[in-house]
Amino acid sequence: xxxxxxxxxxxxxxxxxxxxxxxxxxxxxxxxxxxxxxxxxxxxxxxxxxxxxxxxxxxxxxxxxxxxxxxxxxxxxxxxxxxxxxxxxxxxxxxxxxxxxxxxxxxxxxxxxxxxxxxxxxxxxxxxxxxxxxxxxxxxxxxxxxxxxxxxxxxxxxxxxxxxxxxxxxxxxxxxxxxxxxxxxxxxxxxxxxxxxxxxxxxxxxxxxxxxxxxxxxxxxxxxxxxxxxxxxxxxxxxxxxxxxxxxxxxxxxxxxxxxxxxxxxxxxxxxxxxxxxxxxxxxxxxxxxxxxxxxxxxxxxxxxxxxxxxxxxxxxxxxxxxxxxxxxxxxxxxxxxxxxxxxxxxxxxxxxxxxxxxxxxxxxxxxxxxxxxxxxxxxxxxxxxxxxxxxxxxxxxxxxxxxxxxxxxxxxxxxxxxxxxxxxxxxxxxxxxxxxxxxxxxxxxxxxxxxxxxxxxxxxxxxxxxxxxxxxxxxxxxxxxxxxxxxxxxxxxxxxxxxxxxxxxxxxxxxxxxxxxxxxxxxxxxxxxxxxxxxxxxxxx
Amino acid sequence: xxxxxxxxxxxxxxxxxxxxxxxxxxxxxxxxxxxxxxxxxxxxxxxxxxxxxxxxxxxxxxxxxxxxxxxxxxxxxxxxxxxxxxxxxxxxxxxxxxxxxxxxxxxxxxxxxxxxxxxxxxxxxxxxxxxxxxxxxxxxxxxxxxxxxxxxxxxxxxxxxxxxxxxxxxxxxxxxxxxxxxxxxxxxxxxxxxxxxxxxxxxxxxxxxxxxxxxxxxxxxxxxxxxxxxxxxxxxxxxxxx
Numbered sequence: 001x002x003x004x005x006x007x008x009x010x011x012x013x014x015x016x017x018x019x020x021x022x023x024x025x026x027x028x029x030x031x032x033x034x035x036x037x038x039x040x041x042x043x044x045x046x047x048x049x050x051x052x053x054x055x056x057x058x059x060x061x062x063x064x065x066x067x068x069x070x071x072x073x074x075x076x077x078x079x080x081x082x083x084x085x086x087x088x089x090x091x092x093x094x095x096x097x098x099x100x101x102x103x104x105x106x107x108x109x110x111x112x113x114x115x116x117x118x119x120x121x122x123x124x125x126x127x128x129x130x131x132x133x134x135x136x137x138x139x140x141x142x143x144x145x146x147x148x149x150x151x152x153x154x155x156x157x158x159x160x161x162x163x164x165x166x167x168x169x170x171x172x173x174x175x176x177x178x179x180x181x182x183x184x185x186x187x188x189x190x191x192x193x194x195x196x197x198x199x200x201x202x203x204x205x206x207x208x209x210x211x212x213x214x215x216x217x218x219x220x221x222x223x224x225x226x227x228x229x230x231x232x233x234x235x236x237x238x239x240x241x242x243x244x245x246x247x248x249x250x251x252x253x254x255x256x257x258x259x260x261x262x263x264x265x266x267x268x269x270x271x272x273x274x275x276x277x278x279x280x281x282x283x284x285x286x287x288x289x290x291x292x293x294x295x296x297x298x299x300x301x302x303x304x305x306x307x308x309x310x311x312x313x314x315x316x317x318x319x320x321x322x323x324x325x326x327x328x329x330x331x332x333x334x335x336x337x338x339x340x341x342x343x344x345x346x347x348x349x350x351x352x353x354x355x356x357x358x359x360x361x362x363x364x365x366x367x368x369x370x371x372x373x374x375x376x377x378x379x380x381x382x383x384x385x386x387x388x389x390x391x392x393x394x395x396x397x398x399x400x401x402x403x404x405x406x407x408x409x410x411x412x413x414x415x416x417x418x419x420x421x422x423x424x425x426x427x428x429x430x431x432x433x434x435x436x437x438x439x440x441x442x443x444x445x446x447x448x449x450x451x452x453x454x455x456x457x458x459x460x461x462x463x464x465x466x467x468x469x470x471x472x473x474x475x476x477x478x479x480x481x482x483x484x485x486x487x488x489x490x491x492x493x494x495x496x497x498x499x500x501x502x503x504x505x506x507x508x509x510x511x512x513x514x515x516x517x518x519x520x521x522x523x524x525x526x527x528x529x530x531x532x533x534x535x536x537x538x539x540x541x542x
Numbered sequence: 543x544x545x546x547x548x549x550x551x552x553x554x555x556x557x558x559x560x561x562x563x564x565x566x567x568x569x570x571x572x573x574x575x576x577x578x579x580x581x582x583x584x585x586x587x588x589x590x591x592x593x594x595x596x597x598x599x600x601x602x603x604x605x606x607x608x609x610x611x612x613x614x615x616x617x618x619x620x621x622x623x624x625x626x627x628x629x630x631x632x633x634x635x636x637x638x639x640x641x642x643x644x645x646x647x648x649x650x651x652x653x654x655x656x657x658x659x660x661x662x663x664x665x666x667x668x669x670x671x672x673x674x675x676x677x678x679x680x681x682x683x684x685x686x687x688x689x690x691x692x693x694x695x696x697x698x699x700x701x702x703x704x705x706x707x708x709x710x711x712x713x714x715x716x717x718x719x720x721x722x723x724x725x726x727x728x729x730x731x732x733x734x735x736x737x738x739x740x741x742x743x744x745x746x747x748x749x750x751x752x753x754x755x756x757x758x759x760x761x762x763x764x765x766x767x768x769x770x771x772x773x774x775x776x777x778x779x780x781x782x783x784x
Contacts, residue, residue, distance in 0.1 A: 166631035169599055174697075175620025176649040184651065188636045279599065279619060 006449055007357050014354020014375065017347040021378045021421070024414055025385055028393025029249075032242045048219075049227075049243055056223040056251070059137060059212075060205040063144035064198050070145060071152035071197075074297045076186055077290035078153065079160040080281035090294065091157075093301055094150035099526030100305075101479025102143075102210035103496050104519040107503065107511060108304030109143055109215070110134055111311055118307065135217025143211040148201045150301055159193045160186055165277060172279035178286055199259040207252060207386045210481045210496075214503070224248045225388045229485055232395055241396070245389045252384050312516025315509045326514070329498040333478055336409065336494060340416035341473035345466060347417070348424045351375045352432050360440070379425035382418045390415050391486040405489035412492075415483040420473035427472065431465035471529035475522045550574055551611070552701055552733035553596060558605030560591055567591055567757035569602075575610070575700070578727055578734045580744040580765070582780055583754030589737045592754065593703050596735070598622050609701060620649070625694040629706040632690035633678040639665065639689045640674030646693035664692040668722060684715040688722070695726065704736040708743065716740070720747045741781050745769060753777055 081087070097105065112118045113134045120131040134142065163185065171181055209225040216222055222230070224244050231241035281290060320326050355375045358368045382390070391411070398407045435458070443449070443457050481496045488497045499514040552575040560567045567588045573579055581589050594600035595607060598619035607614040609623055625646075633642045643661045644653050653661070665673055668688040678686055687707055694702055704723075708716045724747060727734055735752075738744065744751055744765060751768040753761045755776045763771070771777050 164631035166628045167634065169597070169619070169626060169628070170632060170634075172599065172619040173597060173624065173626045174645050174649045175618070176645065180650045184634060184637060184645075188634075277599070 010350070010357045011354045011371075013350045014357075015371070017351045017354075018371075018375055018378055021347065021381065021418065022374075024418065025381050025390065027397060028390045029385065031393040031397035032245050049240065049247065052222050052224055052227045052244070053247055053251070055221060056206055059140050059144070059221075059223065060202050060208075062137075063141050063148065063205040064201045066141060067145050067148040067152050067201050068194065068198060070149045070297075070300075071156055072190060073289075073293045074149070075153040075156035075160060075190070076182065077293040078157050079186070080278060080286065081290050081294070082278055090298060091154070093298070093305070094154055096305065096523065096526075097147045097150050097301065099475060099522055101475075101481075101496060101518055101522055102147075102208070103214060103479065103481050103499055104308060104515045104522070105146060105304060106143060106211055106214040107499075107515045108308040108519075109139070109146060111307035111512075112303045113139070113142060118303070135215060136221045139215035139217070140208075140212055140221060143215055144201075144205045144208065146301065146304065147211075148204065149297070152197050152201060153297070155193060155197050156190050159189045163189055168278045168280075176280075178280055178283075181280055195262055199255075199262070203252070203255055203259065203383070206255065207248075209386075209388055209485075213481070213485070214500070224251065225386060225482070228388050228392050229482075232392055232486060238396055241392050245392050248389050249385055252386060256380075256384060308512070308515055308519055311508075311512035312519075315513030315516070317513050320510060320513045320517075323510075325493065325498060329493045329495045330517075332492060333495040336413055336416060337474040337477040340413045340477045341420065341470050343413065343417040344420040344424050344473045345428070345470050348379065348421060348428055348469070349432070349466070351379070352425070352429055356432070356436050356440075379421045382421055387415050387419050387480070387482040388486070390418065391483045395486050403489075404487060405491060408484075408487035408489060408492045411487055412480075412483045412494075416477035416480055417473070419480065419483075420469075420476045423472050423476065424469040427465050427469040431462060435461055468529040471525040475525040475529070478518065478525070479522055552576070552609065553735070554606075554608040555592075555595070556606045556608075558595060558602045558607060560588075560595060560600060561603050565757055569595065569605070569759055571752060571759050571762055573733065573735070573752075573762075575733050576731055577749040578724075578736065578747055579750050579752055580748035581735055581737045581752045581754070582739070582744060584776065584780070587754040588757040589754055590705060591757075592752075592759075593626070593705055593735070593737065596622075596701075597624050597626050597703055623699045624701045624703060625697050625699040626703045627687070627690045627694060627705065627707050629709045630683075630686075632693075633686055635678045637677075638674065639670065639676050639678070639681070639692075642678070642689055643674075643693045643696060646696040660696055661692075664695045665689070667695060667726070668692045682715075683710045684719060687711070687719060691722070691726065695730070698730075700732050702732055702734045704734065706737050706739065709739065716742070717746075723747065741769075753780070 078087070078091070110117060113132065114120070115131055115133065117134070123129075123131065132138075167185060171185060176184070206223075207225060208223065209229070212221070212223045212226045213229065216226060219230075224247055228241050228244045228248065231237045231244060281287065352375070355372045358364065359372050361368070364372075394407075394411050394415075395404055398404050398411070401407075439457050443453055448457055478494075479496060480494075481500060484492075484494050484497045485500070488494070493501070495514060495518050499511055499518060502508075502510040502514065551572045553571070553573040555569045555571050558569040560569075569588075569592055581592065583589050591600060595602050596609070596614075598614065598617060598621075601616075612623075614622055633639070640658070640661050641651065643664055644651055644657065646664075647653060647657045647660060662671075662674060665671060668691050670685060670688050670692065673681070673685065673689070678689070681689070690707075708719050711719060720743065723734070736743065736748070748765050750762060750764050752759055753763075753768070753774075753776070755774075760774065761768070761771070761777070768777070769781060771781075
């Protein structure tokens with residue numbers, strides 16, 4: 001095959017992928033107003049919708065503030081106590097929530113903070129008979145802080161670790177007291193990151209579905225996404241679902257815009273585990289306060305994991321292992337995850353390659369630049385149109401053609417693939433750019449093309465980022481409840497959906513066993529995805 | 543700031559041993575007060591570790607470190623009579639020059655009007671009159687090092703450690719900085735230890751030279767003798783007289 005033919009084919013494949021992504025999202029959006037029968041202005045934006053919107057913004061704001069307030073002392077303690085036994089494990093634990101499906105985390109949090117949970121048991125034992133209720137705003141904030149405090153702390157820690165080593169020596173040489181170190185050195189480093197971190201957390205919390213669904217506990221504590229789901233699945237009120245979806249897109253759109261203008265995304269959180277030599281934080285008092293914060297973080301993040309493991313092992317695992325429903329859900333989940341991850345990684349890789357090929361010429365026309373730019377934008381389209389909104393659109397679009405459950409597998413796979421696009425793109429784009437810069441000219445001059453190029457030039461160095469992207473995409477799909485919740489039925493149950501229904505029917509033992517299984521699969525995928533990423537610890541250098 | 547007459551050694555290291563995973567460094571030397579001492583040697587020979595031990599960033603496994611006759615064992619870096627200037631990152635980049643110098647007077651930055659006047663005066667002495675409000679990124683490399691010198695001036699520590707302070711500067715700037723350093727030394731009467739890779743710094747600035755090779759101090763000569771030496775390969779290599 002000639003170079004020109006290969007080039008045309010690559011661009012065509014990229015265009016095909018791009019077209020697919022755009023069409024899938026566009027159809028969902030077009031379906032929303034088209035299905036409402038025209039009468040969509042006015043009535044649907046009632047008091048309920050506004051209350052839901054207000055609550056969405058309120059819980060996202062509070063979650064962001066609390067996560068950051070908790071993260072600052074934890075990050076500082078981790079930075080200051082740069083070498084204590086188990087520090088690396090604490091850092092690893094702080095990375096775990098990101099890989100955990102929201103539903104599994106919710107279950108773990110209920111085990112600790114719920115009515116029959118650890119906390120209330122302790123409270124009752126010491127004579128306090130007024131149990132803390134996890135459902136409602138409290139539970140939502142708790143869960144959001146559980147997910148986002150470690151994220152924020154890790155990003156802040158990375159920021160503090162980027163402070164040049166000379167600073168710490170100068171600080172030690174000058175004898176700056178700890179309050180001054182925080183005010184003049186650490187806080188400025190953290191402050192610069194805050195807009196990005198806050199924006200990211202706010203975005204995650206404003207579009208949080210599963211946690212609000214499981215821990216909201218009623219219409220009083222419902223976010224827009226959950227309200228869309230309820231409008232379609234329970235009230236069957238399409239105009240309201242459409243109004244809510246429009247609001248959601250407007251909200252996320254405004255947020256993305258504000259973030260783009262105000263807050264640069266936080267730099268990659270490479271907490272390398274590299275030991276930074278610091279000379280402060282050795283006094284008894286700073287050791288004590290740092291220790292208390294770290295223990296608090298350890299308990300707060302670690303206990304739900306321990307609870308998942310403990311109650312999962314208490315469950316009747318052998319019976320679950322023989323349960324046909326579990327087999328079915330397991331097989332369905334794995335199949336959906338494999339397919340959606342394959343599509344996500346495949347489409348992204350092809351689109352990135354097409355983009356590279358288009359932009360390689362010295363003179364790129366407006367069309368080529370537009371094509372490349374659209375590819376970039378399309379990978380984060382799902383941030384603008386969240387999965388539940390996509391699902392709602394397709395739900396309404398497919399309804400005239402019979403039972404929506406029939407289309408469930410295809411739609412869920414597509415939505416899951418789309419959900420993973422931003423993450424897959426963030427892993428693959430830099431790796432593929434470096435690879436192209438290193439090999440494109442050499443491969444062209446040697447005439448290595450087509451399959452041979454893929455086999456000998458592309459696969460070996462790109463295998464790692466591809467596998468990493470693939471396992472992220474799979475973990476995302478495995479943990480997804482949003483798309484399945486809208487479309488799920490007797491015929492199509494995934495593991496999260498089965499877990500959610502067993503939780504709903506108070507079969508807590510089963511739920512705990514399933515949560516353990518699902519959590520383990522996702523954590524293994526997360527570990528596989530990041531394998532070999534830990535930087536080597538830097539020792540004492542002469 | 544002359545050291546008491548009874549104490550003639552600014553720094554004395556006795557059988558100081560610093561162990562790393564693969565090597566052990568051994569330092570043994572006496573540095574008389576009031577000198578400018580160049581510290582030279584190939585990279586990895588232990589120059590920075592020597593400074594770390596004196597400044598208190600590294601505790602030796604064995605041996606005694608005395609500064610001006612006082613045992614430094616267990617003393618925090620800030621409690622030692624030492625100021626340190628590195629090749630770069632001496633200034634906190636987000637704080638202006640005057641604030642950076644102010645830390646030399648009060649590490650918690652509680653400055654009186656008198657203190658502020660002292661800061662302005664120190665900046666004037668290093669030739670940066672009126673630069674107090676400038677942020678480090680807007681200064682040249684040489685100007686940043688002058689601000690660091692101004693901070694050392696307001697701290698009044700009898701021992702100044704300079705870890706390749708001119709390495710990032712161009713030759714013209716280096717000559718200027720050498721002159722400034724010499725003038726300040728003459729005014730202050732302090733002891734200066736300076737790590738350098740440049741034979742010029744040694745010839746034009748130093749009174750004596752500590753030469754390190756593979757973790758040992760192999761010579762400590764007056765500068766005239768040092769530049770005439772031909773008997774040690776490592777020194778020949780350093781002086782470019784192979």
